[in-house]
Amino acid sequence: MTQETKKFADFNLRPELLRALERKGFETPMPVQVCVLEDETLIESDIIVQAKTGSGKTLAFALPLINALDFKTREPQIIVLSPTRELAQQTAREFAWLGSESGVRVATLVGGLDMERQIRSLRDGANVVVGTPGRILDHxxxxxxxxxxxxxxxxxxxxxxxxxxFHDEMEAILQSMDNVERTWLFSATIPPEVMSLARQYLNAPKKISLVSDITSHEDITQKAYIIPSRRRFEGLTNVLIWEAPSRALIFCGTRAETQDISDKLCDIGFKATAIHGDMSQRERNTALGALRGGRVGILVATDVAARGLDIDAVSHVIQFGLPQNLESFVHRSGRTGRAGHEGSNMLLLTAREAKQFKFMASNAGSKMKMEWIPTPDALEIEGQARIRFEKTLIEHALGSDEFQSWAENLLTRDEALMLVSGLLAKAYGDQPSGYSIKADVEAELNREKSRNDKGRQGPVPSGKRPSEGRKESSARPNMGGGLIVQFSEGKSDGWEVGALLGLMCRCIGVGREDVGNIKLRDNSASIELSERGAVLFESRKDRLEKEGLNVTSARKIESRPHDYHDQRDGGKPRSESRGPHRDRKPSGTRERDSDRPKRRRITK
Known part of the structure; x- marks a missing residue:
């Protein structure tokens, strides 16, 4: 019997479990479930299972573990550690319905919920405990x-x-258990940190991997849209109108950006809500309920807030900006294309970020098929909207011939053209429109191509010093008049240079060209900002503090290091050679009225 024809009834499972599966309509196990169930020796072993998010792993460990439970004892026998409250609660519900006929009692130990109620569930004889590391360790x-x-x-x-x-909490919990017979580790990716933990606490584990290339997923279509760095929100808007997702999950890099994007989308007619770490559990539940109930069609989230969320039928995952790493990209994309359903995963990147992502994927040996597309322009969106509208009109006409004779009469009249025009104005006037960003995208793609061409020109001509060659190939703006901002967080707090750069650009609203040297030490970090960046920093630095970056000092930059080279070579400082310096006001973030969409739009 082949793996494709396996049924749950083919495995040595309790009748009570089979009946519970039948009530749910589950007949054929998913591949990860087959791998765990068909090898009955695994119940006596430690195992490491690598499987994509949404592959059915909860049943893969719940079925064999419940099957081996001793129901004569009323003490906890199984413990499941989950990274988030939502995932823990989801897993607890799976154990509850699966073990309903077997007498399984589940205690859910997560933060944000009543401690006394959790204690009562333990005292009432729970034989399965599911929770987050922090709250479990507390108990x-x-x-x-x-x-x-x-x-x-x-x-x-x-x-x-x-x-x-949660490394320390996980270790403390594992060390508190002396009679463990099996430890099972399930993970979508296996980075070095996971392998280190496995070597320490798993005994000769058997390994099951259903992932050959973590970036590939047959049920997910991969697209990357190139958006302009100065008009990122307009690019996102155009993609949303173009793709018309039925239910979308948008990932942003910071909590502040998550709320900002959600608010802006609502302002222009989209039904969106945010979920992030600054929200209470009640607010998070309300946001999730709105999405599940169809009151909103877009959930804007941070990585941490979205972990463990069980949201059915997400048609589109939109990653707004460069993911922190390839593992983050995989976990984000795994929120769609779940349980056999098709989905779309889309990256929205600037031309510079696109180059960085391609390097990231290539460096990891990924064979992912990614379609790279310039973001649709207003004219393209208008054309597509008309095609969709005409298709809808034809579908209505085919569905009923109630108005056919009237239509025939209208077309014979002299004012037929005016009547049809007025009908379109009335019915089509509220269709979505987009932003004109084609020129911005093309300009940035050309700049990036020019930058790459310079990098391929070969060695620096013999008549130039190496430093001069570097200046030509990677020129940086003068930071004179800007700031050196010092932060109290550093490497020991988990920060990396790339993450600092991305956070600074998103929170302050500057481009990469406005950021100079970034110095990262164990317990501190410093970042140089241009004059424009300094102005924006003063009004928006509170956004950085909300993201965990605390400013300790901000010192004005009088001149750049290369100015001193100019003076040493006999030249004048750049500030003198250029004449009087004119104050430049920071460019606004709002477009001119002529650039705005002409019609207000109401979309899903």
Whole structure:
């Protein structure tokens, strides 16, 4: 019997489990479930399972573990560690319905919910405990959760738990359990940190991998749209109108940007809401309920806030900006194309970010098929909108001949053209329109191509010093009149140069060209900003503090280091040779009225 024809009934499962699966309409197991269920020796082993998000891994560990439960004892026997409240609650619900006939009792231990209620669920004889590392460890240290009877541990989305800084909590929990018979690790990616944890706490684990290339997914269409760096929001708007997603999840880099994008989308007629770490649990639940109930069609989220979310039928994942790494890209894209459904994953990148992402993917040996497309312009959107509208008209006409005789009469009259024109004005007037950004995209693509061509010109001519060659190939604007901003966070707080640069650009609203040297130390960091960046920094620095970057000082830059070279060579400082310096006001973020869409739009 081949893997494709396997049924749940073909495995040695309790009748109660089979009946629960049948009630849910589950007959054929997914590949990861087959891999775990068909090898009955795995129940006696530690295992590492690498499988994509949405591949059915919860049932893959819940079925065999419930099947091996001792229902005579009323003590916890299985513990599942999850990175987020939402994923823990989702997993607990899966255990509850799956074990409903078997007498399975589940205790959910997560932050933000009543501690006394959780203690009662443990005292009532829970044999399965699901929760987040922080709250579980809290119960262990309080003595309200006794771990001596635990024989099975599941580390669900182990890579995410380590990404979120739960390493110490996970170690403390694992060290508190002395009678563990099996530890199962499930993860979409296996970075070095996950392997280090596995070597320490798993005993000769068997490995199951259903992922040959973490970036490939047969049910997900991959697209990358090139957007202008100075008009990123307009690019996002055009993509949303063009793609017309039924339910979309937009990923942003920071909490401030998440709220900002959500508010702007609502202002122009989209039904959107945000979810991020600054929101209370009630606010998060309200946002999720609005999406699931169809009251909004777009959820704008940070990586951390979206982890573990179980949202059905997400048609589009939109990654707004460069992902922090390829693992982040994979986890984001895994929110669509789940459980056999098709989905679209889209990257919205500037020309510079596109080059960085291509290098990231190539460096990881990815064979992902990505379609690279300039963001649709207003004229293209208008053309597509007309085609969609005409298609809708034809579908209505084919569905009913109620107005056919009237239409025939109208077309015979002298004013037929005016009647049709008035009908279109009345019915089509509220269709979505976009922004004119084609020239901006083409200009940035040409600049990037020119930059690449210079990089391929070969060695510096013999008549020039090496430093001069570097200036020509990668010239930087003068930071004179700008600021050196000092922060109290550094490497020990998990910051990297790329993350600092991206956060600064997004929060302050500057481009890469407005950022100079970035110096990252263990316990501090400093970033140079241009004169324009300095002006914007003064009015928007509170956004950085909301993202965990605390400013300790800001010092004015009088001149750049190369100015001193000019003086040493006998020349004048650049500020003198250029004559009086004129104050430049920062360019506004709002477009001119002529650039705005002409019609207000109401979209999904």
């Amino acid at each position: 262990v240290r309080r003595g309200t959760f006794k771990t001596s009877s635990i024989h099975s541990i599941v580390l669900d989305e182990g890579d995410h738990m380590l990404d979120m800084g």
